[in-house]
Ligand SMILES: NC(=O)C1=CN([C@@H]2O[C@H](COP(=O)(O)OP(=O)(O)OC[C@H]3O[C@@H](n4cnc5c(N)ncnc54)[C@H](O)[C@@H]3O)[C@@H](O)[C@H]2O)C=CC1
């Protein structure tokens with residue numbers, strides 16, 4: 001067996017953690033031949049609950065699980081990490097303004113970025129799931145100057161998967177029949193799920209549906225509001241599907257995307273599609289050899305352009321807010 005890959009997970013005693021850790025340890029993240037060591041970060045009051053989760057991990061007797069370390073100090077937990085899944089974040093509570101939320105998360109992602117910078121392995125890949133995911137990733141990236149910027153991603157794969165499920169239901173197909181789905185922008189209600197380049201069994205999805213009204217009044221709002229719909233139904237935010245998407249994103253980044261398809265990943269913009277450089281926004285991406293490329297050359301109609309611009313404007317506003325707080329340059 002090869003050397004275990006060190007996978008750090010923050011917020012490990014939370015809802016998403018309770019699903020995510022077991023998926024990682026069972027081999028869903030890196031495949032059946034790669035042992036993993038879990039390095040789990042929690043805040044001090046949650047360490048006791050985390051102990052219970054670790055007992056359950058032990059009790060699964062996962063053949064690929066080569067050890068579990070836990071702690072409340074990112075400088076220790078991130079030591080030697082090859083992969084960091086930053087899930088733990090400060091949720092918005094009653095009376096909290098957006099600025100308060102960004103500030104509270106800055107207090108988490110600034111030191112975590114610095115700790116990754118100082119202690120992670122050279123090949124570290126970082127994926128932020130904790131909300132507001134794109135801007136939290138920006139904060140972590142800005143505080144890790146020695147790690148290449150492109151190693152900081154945020155999660156929009158859950159939105160991508162939600163869009164696949166909605167399109168499959170509409171077209172009477174399965175998710176296996178659909179390729180080239182794209183989420184653009186922020187993991188927020190302004191995100192733009194774009195089917196104009198998607199294919200259902202090789203046929204252009206927008207042409208097949210031929211129903212702009214369904215796109216505008218059903219598909220796009222359903223995907224944008226799915227998180228809220230789950231909270232309304234379950235009384236808690238999505239957890240198993242968020243863990244699944246976190247696994248999907250990192251697995252594809254490490255192991256590659258299939259020929260002829262792409263996935264949605266929020267990555268630092270390199271200026272592609274005229275999107276301001278540096279902000280972490282969702283693009284169509286292919287991956288190979290542990291690296292990703294933003295798919296180039298897609299034609300954007302006026303409708304798509306306006307939707308993308310609106311979400312990017314929201315991200316620029318978030319960047320300005322965290323700049324004003326001194327959390328990023
Ligand atoms: N990007 C996406 O698609 C999605 C993102 N989310 C977000 O993921 C985050 C986690 O969700 P849940 O697991 O349901 O929340 P949760 O509240 O059940 O768990 C979060 C955990 O993070 C821990 N935590 C807080 N500060 C920490 C720190 N500084 N270091 C380490 N751990 C820390 C808490 O103690 C808690 O155990 C939330 O921000 C949620 O909004 C949820 C669903 C989808």
Ligand SMILES: O=C([O-])CC(=O)C(=O)O
Nearest residue numbers: 131158226227228237238
């Ligand atoms: O909406 C929320 O709070 C959780 C989330 O990010 C999602 O389910 O997409």
